Amino acid sequence: MTKGGMLASILGATTVVLIVVGTLWPVPSAVAYAGGGNLFSSSSTPETAVQNIGIALRTQSWDKAYTSFANKGQFTEQQFMRDVMGGYPSLRTYATLDHFEVFPLHANDGDAEVRLKLYWSTVVGTSMSVRDLHVVKNGNHWDAEWPFVKEAVVPPQVIPVNYLRWDIIYPGPGDDWGTAGVEAPHVRILDMHPVERASGVFILGELLNEDVVPAYVSVSATLLSKSQVPMATEGSFDKISHVLLPKQVTPFLIDFPNISLSGVGGVRMTPFTTLVPASADPIIELDNEHLNPAPGASLTGQLINQSGRVVNVAHVLGTFYDNAGQVVWVADQYVDYALLPQVPVQFEIHIPEDLAGKISSQRTVVASYTEGGFL
Amino acid sequence: MTSRLTLVLSTLIALVVIPTFAASSSLTVPKTVEAGNRFSISSSGSGQATLYIIGLGQVLKKEVPLGSVTEFPAGTLYNAGQYLVVLAGSESADGAEFDVVPSSKLADLRFIAKPSRLPVDQPDAITGTVYLFDAYQNLVTSPAQLRFELTSPSGALETRVVDSLNGAASVRMDSTSKQGAARFVAQVDGLSATRIVGQVPGDPCGLTMSASHLAQQVELQTEPVRDCKGNDVPDGTIITFTESYNGTQSTVDVPLKHGVAKVALRAHAGATISVASGVVLGNQIRLEK
Numbered sequence: 001m002t003k004g005g006m007l008a009s010i011l012g013a014t015t016v017v018l019i020v021v022g023t024l025w026p027v028p029s030a031v032a033y034a035g036g037g038n039l040f041s042s043s044s045t046p047e048t049a050v051q052n053i054g055i056a057l058r059t060q061s062w063d064k065a066y067t068s069f070a071n072k073g074q075f076t077e078q079q080f081m082r083d084v085m086g087g088y089p090s091l092r093t094y095a096t097l098d099h100f101e102v103f104p105l106h107a108n109d110g111d112a113e114v115r116l117k118l119y120w121s122t123v124v125g126t127s128m129s130v131r132d133l134h135v136v137k138n139g140n141h142w143d144a145e146w147p148f149v150k151e152a153v154v155p156p157q158v159i160p161v162n163y164l165r166w167d168i169i170y171p172g173p174g175d176d177w178g179t180a181g182v183e184a185p186h187v188r189i190l191d192m193h194p195v196e197r198a199s200g201v202f203i204l205g206e207l208l209n210e211d212v213v214p215a216y217v218s219v220s221a222t223l224l225s226k227s228q229v230p231m232a233t234e235g236s237f238d239k240i241s242h243v244l245l246p247k248q249v250t251p252f253l254i255d256f257p258n259i260s261l262s263g264v265g266g267v268r269m270t271p272f273t274t275l276v277p278a279s280a281d282p283i284i285e286l287d288n289e290h291l292n293p294a295p296g297a298s299l300t301g302q303l304i305n306q307s308g309r310v311v312n313v314a315h316v317l318g319t320f321y322d323n324a325g326q327v328v329w330v331a332d333q334y335v336d337y338a339l340l341p342q343v344p345v346q347f348e349i350h351i352p353e354d355l356a357g358k359i360s361s362q363r364t365v366v367a368s369y370t371e372g373g374f375l
Numbered sequence: 376m377t378s379r380l381t382l383v384l385s386t387l388i389a390l391v392v393i394p395t396f397a398a399s400s401s402l403t404v405p406k407t408v409e410a411g412n413r414f415s416i417s418s419s420g421s422g423q424a425t426l427y428i429i430g431l432g433q434v435l436k437k438e439v440p441l442g443s444v445t446e447f448p449a450g451t452l453y454n455a456g457q458y459l460v461v462l463a464g465s466e467s468a469d470g471a472e473f474d475v476v477p478s479s480k481l482a483d484l485r486f487i488a489k490p491s492r493l494p495v496d497q498p499d500a501i502t503g504t505v506y507l508f509d510a511y512q513n514l515v516t517s518p519a520q521l522r523f524e525l526t527s528p529s530g531a532l533e534t535r536v537v538d539s540l541n542g543a544a545s546v547r548m549d550s551t552s553k554q555g556a557a558r559f560v561a562q563v564d565g566l567s568a569t570r571i572v573g574q575v576p577g578d579p580c581g582l583t584m585s586a587s588h589l590a591q592q593v594e595l596q597t598e599p600v601r602d603c604k605g606n607d608v609p610d611g612t613i614i615t616f617t618e619s620y621n622g623t624q625s626t627v628d629v630p631l632k633h634g635v636a637k638v639a640l641r642a643h644a645g646a647t648i649s650v651a652s653g654v655v656l657g658n659q660i661r662l663e664k
Contacts, residue, residue, distance in 0.1 A: 164630060164632075190654065211575075212608075245611060249654075280611050283628070284627075284628075285638075286624075286627065289624040
């Protein structure tokens with residue numbers, strides 16, 4: 001038998017053995033996910049009671065979670081689902097719970113406080129949310145109270161919106177050669193500099209649409225070696241607000257992992273811009289923006305949708321400056337829930353602890369996506 | 376592909392056929408032919424022969440009696456360039472060359488104006504380039520005098536006269552200080568082409584806002600926003616209002632509407648409110664404590 005044949009035989013035999021072992025002695029979670037068993041354990045402690053809720057959320061067993069609540073009389077199962085997943089299409093609507101963590105905060109004989117950290121898998125990455133649950137002892141088991149947040153309701157009304165919208169007619173195939181096209185928007189890089197961190201080199205900066213028309217923008221950077229040979233090229237991907245209205249500024253961050261700044265001899269920036277249909281609506285106010293110092297350094301605030309349309313996805317980008325006004329970091333956060341008109345929604349952008357002390361001011365912009373609309 | 380094939384074919388004929396038979400026949404061709412004009416080719420000798428005329432993108436084949444003049448009507452050859460003539464008889468052959476030159480009459484001009492949109496009051500910022508063609512789309516390389524006119528939205532006229540060189544003429548013009556669509560016209564020998572150049576306002580100048588209290592809110596409104604030449608900055612331009620108070624900040628990007636931007640923010644005693652547009656800063660207002 002050849003070496004390849006022997007390897008195939010060994011792999012085949014191992015696979016069969018593993019299938020047999022998995023069938024005869026399956027792990028409990030696998031049995032539960034296959035519908036043949038129970039993931040939930042007895043709620044004999046406050047932590048297990050909250051853990052069971054986490055499992056129910058992960059398996060989307062809404063009924064199981066709802067019936068276990070001590071305060072279920074205060075809200076319906078539908079309201080509970082809307083509280084967790086959002087009532088309007090948003091990032092959370094299409095998210096699944098990847099995993100969760102349970103932290104006891106304090107407890108006594110009759111009740112306890114337990115923190116439930118939920119890690120959601122969304123289309124733009126992991127999103128974390130926190131709920132603190134009050135847990136009460138009921139006989140020989142514990143029941144959690146869901147910290148229900150009533151969904152804001154916007155009264156039915158008609159809101160006139162008459163902000164500008166830009167549409168474009170591009171040159172057609174029958175147009176004469178030499179016919180003037182439509183000029184691409186003019187953008188300018190206001191600031192750019194590299195920063196070295198443990199994970200690699202970052203190019204930070206700001207980009208201005210200095211034109212009178214909306215622009216779709218992106219930026220890429222090429223690192224050059226000391227001998228001016230290209231080392232790597234990366235783009236800003238989603239660390240930028242891609243649609244800029246006239247005179248609007250966006251920060252950008254370009255990540256070059258596993259590269260040392262000492263080997264970089266230059267940076268070649270390539271902004272890309274093209275005309276894009278756009279709307280000046282919606283307008284989103286950033287309220288109560290506050291820089292919180294380390295530990296847990298962050299920029300917190302509220303988004304208030306001042307328009308009449310529901311904003312399905314909001315992407316908050318923070319630019320952080322030092323005393324000299326130089327950009328020292330760019331960070332972002334996607335907001336899980338839809339923004340209803342005039343309903344404040346919290347945001348929190350985390351700042352690296354080592355940079356928090358250098359930051360003296362910030363500037364925040366919001367990119368938004370509305371279903372059936374433009375970015 | 377066809378042009379390459381023709382070129383290869385003509386080269387082969389020139390290299391192989393002509394040296395072999397050149398000494399045994401006589402062929403008379405014009406030195407130049409204007410594109411599209413009639414012309415004739417004469418030969419000596421007697422009997423029948425085949426006449427080939429080979430150029431880039433065009434090949435003619437004709438059976439001709441030797442010792443006669445063969446007429447070609449107007450419009451037969453129209454692509455400017457060098458043509459190879461081969462006369463191949465049963466016993467002899469001859470070869471010659473002549474040029475087809477562009478027609479002296481201009482028939483078309485192509486006008487490229489860039490950019491299609493630019494800020495007002497920019498010197499030498501508008502470029503216009505014209506290429507001259509005859510009726511058969513050959514580049515007319517003989518000099519011609521072109522007139523470029525840029526008419527601003529206010530009606531002011533800027534004119535330049537330029538001679539073409541090798542079939543092209545280029546000019547640089549200033550954008551005017553008034554916003555709007557400027558007409559950029561190129562003219563030559565009764566031909567003209569027009570392009571529209573959008574002249575747009577520059578950065579806001581003297582950005583100023585005022586504030587008025589409205590219950591728990593402060594209503595902010597800019598003065599009509601204009602550039603340094605007095606042009607209205609277009610609606611949709613983003614104006615950023617920032618309210619700073621007790622280490623906290625509120626920001627809102629508001630597009631201009633009807634020339635002004637306005638927004639209502641929550642009033643915080645002692646807050647400082649600033650206004651900006653892009654890199655242009657406006658005034659500041661401090662709310663009373």
